[in-house]
Amino acid sequence: xxxxxxxxxxxxxxxxxxxxxxRTLEQRLASGFILIDKPAGPTSHQLAAxxxxxxxxxxxxxxGTLDPFATGVLPLMAGRCxxxxxxxxxxxxxxxxxxxxxxxPTRESLEEVMGNxxxxxxxxxxxxxxxxxxxxxxxxxxxxxxxxxxxxxxARIACEAGTYIRTMARDMGLMLNTPVELKELRRxxxxxxxxxxxxxxxxxxxxxxxxxxxGDESALLRVIHPIEKLLIDVPRCVVxxxxxxxxxxxxxxxxxxxxxxxxxISSGNDLLVTxxxxxxxxxxxxxxxxxxxxxxxxxxxxxxxxxxxxTEVYPRRWPKAD
Numbered sequence: 001x002x003x004x005x006x007x008x009x010x011x012x013x014x015x016x017x018x019x020x021x022x023r024t025l026e027q028r029l030a031s032g033f034i035l036i037d038k039p040a041g042p043t044s045h046q047l048a049a050x051x052x053x054x055x056x057x058x059x060x061x062x063x064g065t066l067d068p069f070a071t072g073v074l075p076l077m078a079g080r081c082x083x084x085x086x087x088x089x090x091x092x093x094x095x096x097x098x099x100x101x102x103x104x105p106t107r108e109s110l111e112e113v114m115g116n117x118x119x120x121x122x123x124x125x126x127x128x129x130x131x132x133x134x135x136x137x138x139x140x141x142x143x144x145x146x147x148x149x150x151x152x153x154x155a156r157i158a159c160e161a162g163t164y165i166r167t168m169a170r171d172m173g174l175m176l177n178t179p180v181e182l183k184e185l186r187r188x189x190x191x192x193x194x195x196x197x198x199x200x201x202x203x204x205x206x207x208x209x210x211x212x213x214x215g216d217e218s219a220l221l222r223v224i225h226p227i228e229k230l231l232i233d234v235p236r237c238v239v240x241x242x243x244x245x246x247x248x249x250x251x252x253x254x255x256x257x258x259x260x261x262x263x264x265i266s267s268g269n270d271l272l273v274t275x276x277x278x279x280x281x282x283x284x285x286x287x288x289x290x291x292x293x294x295x296x297x298x299x300x301x302x303x304x305x306x307x308x309x310x311t312e313v314y315p316r317r318w319p320k321a322d
Contacts, residue, residue: 002263004293010240010259012276016314017244019277020226025217028224029055031080031308035225037198038066038074038187047201051076054208064089064161064190072187073198080308081227087234091191092141094158097165098184100151105176107148113175114143114155123167138163152183192232199223227308228280236272237261237290244275245314253284253302255293265290270305275314282307 018027038047044062052060055078063075063085072095077085105113123138139160147154157165166182173180188195199207207219239247243257253273265271267289273281284302293301 003260004263004290005260006293007240007259010276013241016241017275017277017279020228020279023226025211025220025224028221028226029057029078031227032078032224033063033081033227033230034076034078034204034223035193035198036074036076036204037195037200038071039201040069040071043068044074047074048076050201051204054205061085064091064093064187066187067166067185070185070187072185073190073193073195074187075190075193075230078224081230083306083308084227084230087231090161092158092189093161093163093187094156094189095165096146096154096156096186096188097169097182099153099155099169099172100181100183101153101173101176101178102180103178104151105178109176110148110153111145113172114145116175117168117172118143121168121171123163140168156188191230228274228278231272231280234272235262235265236274237284238274238276239281241275241314242317243273244279244281244309245311245316247273247281247284247304248307248309248311248314249316250304250307252300252304255296255298255301258293258301261290261293263291271302279313280308282309 023032034051036047036051038044042050044065048060048062052058057078059082060076060078061082063077064073066072066074118140120137120139123136140163141158141160142156144156145153146156157163157168159165165185169180169182204223207223210216210218211220237253238259238261239253239257240259243253246257247253259276261271265286267286269286270283271286271290273284275281282304283306285305286302288296288301
């Protein structure tokens with residue numbers, strides 16, 4: 001994304017803040033995530049609870065529910081990372097699914113139905129879902145046949161977040177006039193993350209044991225990622241150190257504190273704020289179109305809608321009230 005540069009000479013104080021990849025283990029546990037290859041059997045909530053107990057943390061949840069029988073990419077979010085769960089849930093997901101047919105249709109009729117199920121479709125949650133049943137639509141980016149035998153089809157589906165593959169199986173059966181059952185489901189990717197980025201729960205338990213019993217943090221530092229990696233594709237503005245401290249306390253973003261901002265962001269939209277070190281400071285709601293910021297030399301341009309950094313990280317640059 002193109003950006004407006006407002007202060008190319010801005011510098012950051014190395015004594016405050018940290019480049020995300022250089023954070024300590026404790027800092028990552030306060031605001032980081034782990035990518036798990038979920039096994040079949042436990043619920044997503046049970047895996048999050050197990051990881052929470054392993055670390056002895058108060059706040060650790062999951063980003064993107066998988067049914068107990070399903071496997072694959074499941075982000076576990078620690079500390080302040082849980083604040084952005086809803087943003088993570090919007091990522092495109094890719095699945096490999098195994099469908100079982102009561103009466104096997106012809107390959108031609110199956111391909112025709114799969115073609116009709118691409119694009120924006122109705123996707124009502126199945127009755128077994130904990131989500132309130134309501135009519136809604138989801139976009140299916142691709143629906144690709146990988147293998148076919150006498151009773152089963154293996155397919156890859158790339159879809160909008162929140163798509164129920166079990167519902168797609170039911171609808172496919174209605175169009176083919178034969179019951180279709182979803183037998184297996186594996187999430188291959190969530191946003192930019194794939195199975196290659198994941199570890200197993202056993203791997204995580206081993207890494208925690210090395211840390212607690214041997215004082216070796218190296219394995220955990222490799223698998224607990226800073227929050228910023230979840231926000232790589234989010235439009236952002238960069239601010240000076242002084243503005244970081246102000247936003248951490250909930251103060252508005254003022255025009256002099258801005259280093260750069262993306263083009264084409266309209267007033268009323270949220271924008272990620274990062275420091276000159278690349279730290280995620282939080283989100284602000286713009287009060288001015290970013291393309292009009294050149295005409296602004298002072299004054300308030302945005303207000304915080306979510307803060308992701310502690311107030312102690314960067315020093316206050318204004319006097320305390322008596």
